[in-house]
Amino acid sequence: MTMGVEPDRPTPPPAEAASPLGAFPAPAAGAQWxxxxxxxxxxxxxxxxxxxxxxxxxxxxxxxxxxxxxxxPTLNSDVLSQSRQSPSLRHPFGTDELGRDQLxxxxxxxRISLLIGLSVAMASSLIGTTVGAIAGYFGGxxxxxxxxxxxxxxxxxxxxxxxxxxxxxxxxxxxxxxxLGFLFxxxxxxxxxGVFLSLKxxxxxxxxxxxxxxxxxxxxxxxxxxxxxxxxxxxxxxxxAAILAESALSFLGFGIQPPxxxxxxxxxxxxxxxxxxxxxxxxxxxxxxxxxxxAVNFVxxxxxxxxxxxTRA
Amino acid sequence: MxxxxxxxxxxxxxxxxLASIVVFIFVRATTDPLAVVRGGISxxxxxxxxxxxxxxxxxxxKRLGLDRPLVAQYAGWLSHFVRGDWGESSxxxxxxxxxxxxxxxxxxxxxxxxxxLSLTVAVVVGVVCASRxxxxxxxxxxxxSFLGLSMPAFWFALLAIEWLVxxxxxxxxxxxxxxxxVGLHSSTSGIPLDHLRHLILPVLVLSLPLSTVWxxxxxxxxxxxxxxxxxxxxxxxxxxxxxxxxxxxLRNALIPFTTVSAVAIGHLFGGxxxxxxxxxxxxxxxxxxxxxxxxxxxxxxxxxxxxASFVLVLVLISDILLGVLDPRVRAS
Numbered sequence: 001m002t003m004g005v006e007p008d009r010p011t012p013p014p015a016e017a018a019s020p021l022g023a024f025p026a027p028a029a030g031a032q033w034x035x036x037x038x039x040x041x042x043x044x045x046x047x048x049x050x051x052x053x054x055x056x057x058x059x060x061x062x063x064x065x066x067x068x069x070x071x072x073p074t075l076n077s078d079v080l081s082q083s084r085q086s087p088s089l090r091h092p093f094g095t096d097e098l099g100r101d102q103l104x105x106x107x108x109x110x111r112i113s114l115l116i117g118l119s120v121a122m123a124s125s126l127i128g129t130t131v132g133a134i135a136g137y138f139g140g141x142x143x144x145x146x147x148x149x150x151x152x153x154x155x156x157x158x159x160x161x162x163x164x165x166x167x168x169x170x171x172x173x174x175x176x177x178x179x180l181g182f183l184f185x186x187x188x189x190x191x192x193x194g195v196f197l198s199l200k201x202x203x204x205x206x207x208x209x210x211x212x213x214x215x216x217x218x219x220x221x222x223x224x225x226x227x228x229x230x231x232x233x234x235x236x237x238x239x240x241a242a243i244l245a246e247s248a249l250s251f252l253g254f255g256i257q258p259p260x261x262x263x264x265x266x267x268x269x270x271x272x273x274x275x276x277x278x279x280x281x282x283x284x285x286x287x288x289x290x291x292x293x294x295a296v297n298f299v300x301x302x303x304x305x306x307x308x309x310x311t312r313a
Numbered sequence: 314m315x316x317x318x319x320x321x322x323x324x325x326x327x328x329x330x331l332a333s334i335v336v337f338i339f340v341r342a343t344t345d346p347l348a349v350v351r352g353g354i355s356x357x358x359x360x361x362x363x364x365x366x367x368x369x370x371x372x373x374x375k376r377l378g379l380d381r382p383l384v385a386q387y388a389g390w391l392s393h394f395v396r397g398d399w400g401e402s403s404x405x406x407x408x409x410x411x412x413x414x415x416x417x418x419x420x421x422x423x424x425x426x427x428x429x430l431s432l433t434v435a436v437v438v439g440v441v442c443a444s445r446x447x448x449x450x451x452x453x454x455x456x457x458s459f460l461g462l463s464m465p466a467f468w469f470a471l472l473a474i475e476w477l478v479x480x481x482x483x484x485x486x487x488x489x490x491x492x493x494x495v496g497l498h499s500s501t502s503g504i505p506l507d508h509l510r511h512l513i514l515p516v517l518v519l520s521l522p523l524s525t526v527w528x529x530x531x532x533x534x535x536x537x538x539x540x541x542x543x544x545x546x547x548x549x550x551x552x553x554x555x556x557x558x559x560x561x562x563l564r565n566a567l568i569p570f571t572t573v574s575a576v577a578i579g580h581l582f583g584g585x586x587x588x589x590x591x592x593x594x595x596x597x598x599x600x601x602x603x604x605x606x607x608x609x610x611x612x613x614x615x616x617x618x619x620x621a622s623f624v625l626v627l628v629l630i631s632d633i634l635l636g637v638l639d640p641r642v643r644a645s
Contacts, residue, residue, distance in 0.1 A: 152331055155621045155628075159583030161339070163605055164613065168343025240463070247465045248587055252602070267468060274471050275479035282475065286468035293463040 036229070039306035046302020049295035056292055060110035069101035071108045072259050086280055093284040096269070105261050106284050112262040113243050113292065116177060120242035121235045123181030128188030129231055133219050135189070136196025147193070150186045158183045162245075163254045171257045176249070180242050188234040195227040229307040233300055240296035247289050263289050314636055314643050321632050325625045329618070333394075336617045337387050346403075346610040347373055390614070399615045404607045409615050412600065417619065419497065420585055420596035426516045428578070428627075431523035436563070438524075439531025443566075444558055446536060454528070461525030466584060470518040470591045477514065495593045515592045519584050523577060530573050534566040541565075564638060571635040578627040582620045 040046055059066060075098065083099035085091050093102035135146040165179045196219075199205060208222045243263075249255035250264025251271075258265055263285040270281035345351070350373050374380050378389055393400070399409040438458065442451040461469075474494045482490040493511045538544065539562055547557045582598070589598035597620065604612035636643045 148328075148331070151328060152335060155328055155332055155624050156336065156617065157582035157586075157620045157624070158580065159586050160601055160617060160620065163586070163601075164340060164343050167605060167608075244465050248467055248583075251465070251467050252587065252590060264465075267465075267471070271471065274475050279475050279479075282468075282471050286465065286472070289468065290460070290464045294459060297459060297463055 036306045040302055043302040043305065045298045046306075049298030049302070052291060052295040053299065056110060056295070057114060059107055060114050063104070063107035063111060067101065067104040067107055069104040071100070071104055071261055073100065075099075084278060086277070094280050096281055097278070102266075102281065102284050105266060106263070106288050109261045109263045109266055109285060110288060110292075112173070112256055112260065113246060113264075113289070115173070116180070116246045116262075117239035117243040117292075117296070119177045120180040120184060120245075121239035123177060124184035124238055124242075125188050125231055125235050127181065128185035128234070129192050129224075129227070131185065132189035132192030132194075133196055133224065133227075136193040137200065137215065137219050137223065139197070139200070143193070146189070150189060153183070153186050159248070162249060163252070166249065166254045171255060173256065173260075176246065176255060180245055183245075184238050184242065187238070188231060191230045191234060192227050195230060196223055199223050199226055233304045233307065236296055236300035236303060240293040240300065243289060243293055243296070317636055317643065318629075318633060321629055325629060329621060329625065332621045333391060333618060334387065336614065336621075337390065338383070340610060340614055340617070341383065341386075344608060344610050344613065346377065346379060394615065394618065400611045402604070402609055403611050404604075404609045409612055412612070413597070413615060413619055416595065416597045416600045417623075419594060420589070420598065422512065423515055423519055423585065423588070423594065423596065424581055426512065427519035427523060427581075430516060431520045431527055432574075434520070434524040435527030435531050436567075438528040439535055439566075440558060440563060442528075442532045443535030443539060443562075455532070458525040458528045461521050462529070464521075466518055466521050467587050467591060469521050470514070470588065473514055473517060474591075494591075497595060515588050515594055518591070519581075519588050522584065523581075526577060527570070527574060530570050531566060534570050535562055538562045538566045568635065568639045571631050571638065574631055578624060578631065581627075582624065 080099050082091070082095050082101075083097055085095045087094045091101050091103065093106060095101055131146055131150075135143040162179055162183060166176070169175045169179070205218060205222055208218050213222070246255055246262065247264030247267065250262050251268045253268060255264055256262040258269070266285040267282070270278075270285070273279055273281045347370060350370060371380075378386055381389075397410060399413070401408055402412065405412075438454050442454050445451055477492050478490045478494045481487070491510065492513050494514055496511060498507050498511055544557060544561055547561050548554070552561075585596065586598035586601055588594065589596045590602050593599070597616065600612065601616050603609075604616065
């Protein structure tokens, strides 16, 4: 929840419902995924979210082609003459005090935000899956130690830890991704652990062990496939949470540093515009974050419902 | 019940101790306790000046015990901390303990109101949505909560300041805004109404993520419970619908929700940092923000411990509530 920087934030309903699809080993994996895809396609909101994400991703990738302006033009009288213009046809989102076109900056900011969302989600899934799988598979004291570590992370305020780490390590893109990823892994660790615990006693795992398969092999090729669904759900929802987290960090000045553009640091710069005639600067970056995270959440929820055989439709 | 509380309390102490180790190592590894000193020394690069600087830093290291091994440093710090001797801020030279006590009270006001508001909103929205699933009301409220949980709270704060502070003031031609967006109160007289006008916006912003996420949980949890056989039985017996909703369903729906809300509470301090920095609210969040910017390790370490304890207390309260709601927890 809370305010942006927090990992588990947009994870509405059945949070700890350990393994939605986990219970069966899925002998015909292809058929099952086709079923999931069909159920997903029936969800209008989820499909709309997917479409919105596609548009956002394309416009971020092709940002330099879409806009005739520079992101951070060198200051000269020509550029400055364009400053403080409220939204118009030439500058749909207006320009700031330095004459920078806001639409251009929103498009470019999307590159960093989307990149962070995606890479944090992947990094955290990787860490979380590893920890969760080890805890769930081995159980006993290994499980205890790892899960207490998760408890510990729950108590310490993540935002504060992120800010401290950023002070120590600097605000470069890889560092931000790394520290966010390090904070986001515990949700997926819990989920994967739940799936593994429920699978441990199943016959097919016993069979694999009896036929001499190593632990690593059982974990990766026998049990992991059952956790792929929940991991995918985490991957989507976490990327939304990561985008929110980055924006909050950058807003506080502890994230992506100017001259690099992110939606968060655009909002940080527009903070002083509130209550003045430049107030229009506040809207575009915020709406961009809102649409992106909303789309991601719709896709994530649609995916979860599609994977859960108990939901209607 | 008492055994449960005692067990939980003991567990909290263990967690706190573990947290202190993690926090100590983490802060030492990422921040330089002598940053303030290093920032203050002269930039003279001549050999004698350099020598003087080095001996100054070495003396400081010795004074603060930074030359001892990390384990010894930790033990020393912990024993002082437990005895209530939290040292002084390396920037303002004020007692850290006194500073934190004062800030904690301001933050507690925000947090308690935000939790109460969010709980009320979540229960009302959750029950209304779940009592008429897929109706217009359900879609509308669900849509709103999705919007709320997908927007950055600090952006919501900026919009609120623009539309609830500046625009009404401009449109109505007032000298003073109706709601204030800066600080605790505007005069020292401390009229309750004045305080309320300062409190409303930060509490709203802090509640936004809490109330929206919780509404989703209560709704889902209510829908789960409503399909249980005992609800059908109660209805079949002729118990009025409203009574079934509130007495049978809600009570059980809140059980899983209690654990979830504990998780959310853990994140509250993140929101506090952002909210207080926007509204210039002199609480814990602002203290952390300024201490970190100044590189004031003496404040950062105890701050993290207090934040962790605060969260543990709230989680403990929600555990006790769970015991009240669910007899099975009391029994085990």
